[in-house]
Amino acid sequence: NPTDVPGLPPGVPEFLVDSGIEALYPPQAAAVDAGVTEGDSLVASVPTASGKTLVAELAMLSSVHRGGTALYVVPLRALASEKKAEFERWADFDVEVGISTGNYESSEEWLSSRDIVVATSEKVDSLVRNGAPWIDDLTCVVADEVHLVDDPNRGPTLEVTLAKLRRINPDLQVVALSATVDNADEVADWLDAELVKSDWRPVDLRTGVHYGDAITFDDGSQREVPVGRGERPTAALVDDALDDGGSSLVFVNSRRNAEAAARRQADVTDRHLTDDERDELAALADEVASVSETETSEDLAAVVEKGAAFHHAGLSAEHRSLVEDAFRDRLLKAICATPTLAAGVNTPSRRVIVRDWRRYDGEFGGMKPLDVLEVHQMFGRAGRPGLDPYGEAVLLAKDHDTMDELFDRYVHADPEPVGSKLAREPAMRTHLLATVASGFARTREGLLDFLDRTLYAAQSEETARLESVVDSVIEYLVANDFVERNGDEITATNLGHTVSRLYLDPMSAAEIVDGLRDADDPTPLGLYHLVCRTPDMYQLYLKSGDRETYTELCYERETELLGRVPSEFEDVRFEEWLSALKTAKLLEDWASEVDEDRITERYGVGPGDLRGKVDTAEWLLGAAERLAVELELDSVVAVREAKKRVEDGVREELLDLTGVRSVGRKRARRLFEAGVESRSDLREAEKSVVLGALRGRERTAERILENAGRQDPSMDDVSAAETAVDDGD
Ligand code: ADP
Structure with a gap:
């Protein structure tokens, strides 16, 4: 019961009950028992959508209540503003939330006045490098999606950042939220944290594979979903879920595929709409279209009108929240998404369809199967608590062999263990230089000691290998003049400091x-x-x-x-x-x-x-x-x-013009050709000439003239007849 949780600011338990959290979910209760509201570190390895965020909030609120400051580390910049908005519900309890994105090179001192700060791990790493003073005051850090330490590109930064924060404050409370992974105990050992590991979900989940005319589930049961001639299996599955009043979330492997699939699903959802829904959707489509004058806006509005949507990292935050809210309100019936939606955004659906289980991978040089962990996270979005009797997650197979493969590979498989990727050379080079530059270590021993706090050290058996990697990286940094050795002491040169601050390999x-x-x-x-x-x-x-x-x-x-x-x-x-x-x-x-x-x-x-x-x-x-x-x-x-x-x-001669806001490469070229060659020309030129070069778009012309610093940007005094509109492209 929320009212039994120790350490929370007065009023918070009642507030939780009022907002529908009448009892803690079992993994949440286990986290409280493990001391998460009393400053103890915790790794929570539980399925998607089983209330990890609330565990983090309880930890942060109690830490702030004890007079501390909390940091919430997100894996994607796009998630930062969402989390901030979510945490703003604590404003009534005097908890101020800040968000730190943007420029890598600033220390953003104003953040010290916030109680909770949301940032990406890259941002936190750079704040540490730039010596942001408020970092010293942190008492609680939450690492969301900590299983991403396994990611070859971004994992090492998360790992090193956590190690540094714990070094700055050895008493720091670390709350690491993870999807269910095999070796969560190793992560907990590394962070000296209690482990809560659970498979509990708020809604039952059935997983299976669709092949031929039916879905076969993990328990051997089947559900008939025939696919008509010329129909695609995904459409048949979306249609079938709607016959029972359920929505679908379709995961595909690229933005383009998400948009194309949404256009097809829109024809399916369209058939299931009531008249009221049609009216509401028309209004929503208007709102979507008015967000921006882009093709994306128009394309999205066109499918929303019929009850479907696409969702990918190319959408603006406004589009995303319109789509997510309408899906949660059950007005939108199907979303076709790239996997960004599986990470962190709370949009449960009756049925999850994982259409593409392979994705193009540049480093791999071809189509690569997704990790089990990723597919299970998509599965986890199935089932809306309180609305659906159960959630269904379905993969698609074209033939019997693929069906067998998918059962082995994803349905009956456990997620991979996560492992440190810090030993990769670019990561080692970057982070060792940063560690020296920010004064975290001043000797070879100091570096080794620092690395000893990483997951990499916790996971590797042979210290000899670690030592030889460190030695060769130090050699490299010395040879290139990024660090200097003076007896035992290693210091960064000016060049080394600059490189570290620039965030370059x-x-x-x-x-x-x-x-x-x-x-x-x-x-x-x-x-x-x-x-x-x-x-x-x-x-x-x-x-x-x-x-x-x-x-x-x-x-x-x-x-x-x-x-x-x-x-x-x-x-x-x-x-x-x-x-x-x-x-x-x-x-x-x-x-x-x-x-x-x-x-x-x-x-x-x-x-x-x-x-x-x-x-x-x-x-x-x-x-x-x-x-x-x-x-x-x-x-x-x-x-x-x-x-x-x-x-x-643009070419050199247009640089002055493109320096004016709203003047892009094409407009600049047309202005130039009309004889308006610079910002100062824009201030003096005949308005009709400018208007002609801008294809008679009056509002655009006014905006540009204003941006160029013209006193009288209005086009009201220019008659249409004066304007020679050139219609070629
Ligand atoms: P996760 O972070 O594990 O993916 P979320 O924290 O997004 O999951 O939680 C999913 C949903 O469950 C949220 O809408 C949240 O408000 C709700 N929720 C969390 N805990 C409880 C609870 N104890 N009782 C009822 N609803 C809860």
């Missing part, structure tokens, strides 16, 4: 520094190639024929490339050099105003990939600029310009 920094030292006046292509060579950039693959094309380009423009071209006999290095060149050429095309469609076609990438490359290049060039400043190199100006061009996707 030291190997990327070393490559960039070498390249910049090699050139006084590098060209954009040379700089793009340089940053594309670093381990922080995912390069494009060479397709058949590409080797010849880019070998030729490599020799044609050899003088522009920074550093020595590897010999063609150094096969692997030469191949990488060419992949980087292909990626650099894509960036050069973008910065030369080649059309987006042309680029995606020419390089065989999606618009999202192009965006991703541009963002990464912008970040790396920003870092390169800082390094050039630090080392007082002549290339600073060239780097800055190459960065601005890739940021805006």
Whole structure:
């Protein structure tokens, strides 16, 4: 019973009862028994949707009540604002919630006035690196989805961050929330925490595989769900759930698939709507469409009107919450989602359909089966407490063999154990440098001692291996001038401090520094190639024929490339050099105003990939600029310009115009061609000329003139006849 929980601020138990929490769920009660509201550390390894968040809230509220400060670490930036909104219900108890996202390089001192701070682990890591003082005052830290320590890219940061926070305050209470994993006891040992491990769920779960005309469940029972001719199994399953009044959540493997599937499911849900629902959905669709003037808005509105939706990381926060709320209110009948929804967002559904159990993996180089853990988290979204008698989670099989495989692989399987990925070289390089730079360790022994607090050390048998990894990383950092050794003492150089604060892999920094030292006046292509060579950039693959094309380009423009071209006999290095060149050429095309469609076609990438490359290049060039400043190199100006061009996707002559808000690459080019070549031209130009270049869009023109600092931006005095609207694209 909430009223029996010790340590909570007065009034909180009654508030919980009023908001429908009349009794604690068994894992919650076990957590309270383990002392979670009395400052004791805890690992809670329980299924999705069985009330982990409340465990965290009880811990944080009691810690704040004792005069402390709590930190809630989320795995995705997108979840931070959701959690903040959730915790704001404690405002009546004088608990102030803050959120820390954004710029990596600030210490955000204002956060010290908050009682609960929500942040990603990357953000917390950088706050520690930048010496944010309020970090010292933390009394309770919650790590949400702690099983993600297993993630090769982001896991090490979470692991090291927890180790650092515990080092700063040895009495820190750590509450780690995890999906059910095999070796939760190891995680608990590492964190010196009590373990609550449970399979309990608020609603029963049946899992199974659909094949042919039926779902076969784990207990051997079957439910007939025939698939009509020309019908897709997913549609049949959504239809069947709706016949019983149940909603469906369909998991697919990409944004594009989510949108396409939603369009198909909309035709199914449409058949089940009442007249009232139709009216409500029409209103909701209007609201969705008015969020932004984008294609996504329109596409989403079009399916929402028929009772379906898509959900992926590309949706704005407003779209997401409109969709999630309407699904919870049972107005929307089906959501087609990428797995981001399984992580953290509370949207239970009668039926969960895991349509795609493989996903494209760049590092793997093909379609890779999802982890059991991930699929079980999707399963966990099945069943709405108090509404459904049970939840159903279904995989799809095309043939009998696949059905057997899916039963073995997911239905009857236990999730994988989680393991530290800290031994991976980029992670070790980055984190050892950061540990030295932020003063956490000053000697080899100090580093080893610090690493001893990580999950990696807790899990590895041989300390000898750890020592040899550390020694080779120290050698590397010394050789590249990031740290200095003075007898036993190891300290970061100025360059090392800068690299650590920039959040770069030291190997990327070393490559960039070498390249910049090699050139006084590098060209954009040379700089793009340089940053594309670093381990922080995912390069494009060479397709058949590409080797010849880019070998030729490599020799044609050899003088522009920074550093020595590897010999063609150094096969692997030469191949990488060419992949980087292909990626650099894509960036050069973008910065030369080649059309987006042309680029995606020419390089065989999606618009999202192009965006991703541009963002990464912008970040790396920003870092390169800082390094050039630090080392007082002549290339600073060239780097800055190459960065601005890739940021805006324009040639040099348009940079002044694209500096004006609301002027993108296309508008800038049209203005330029109409003779309006700069920001100051915008302030002086004939309004009709500006309006013509902007295709007669008056509101846009007014906004742009205002942004350019014009005194009289109004277009009211321009008559339509004066405006020559050019209709070509
Ligand atoms: P998890 O974090 O484990 O995935 P959540 O914390 O999102 O699960 O909880 C799922 C839902 O269960 C939430 O809507 C929450 O309000 C509700 N809930 C949690 N604990 C209780 C309880 N003791 N009684 C009733 N509802 C609860």
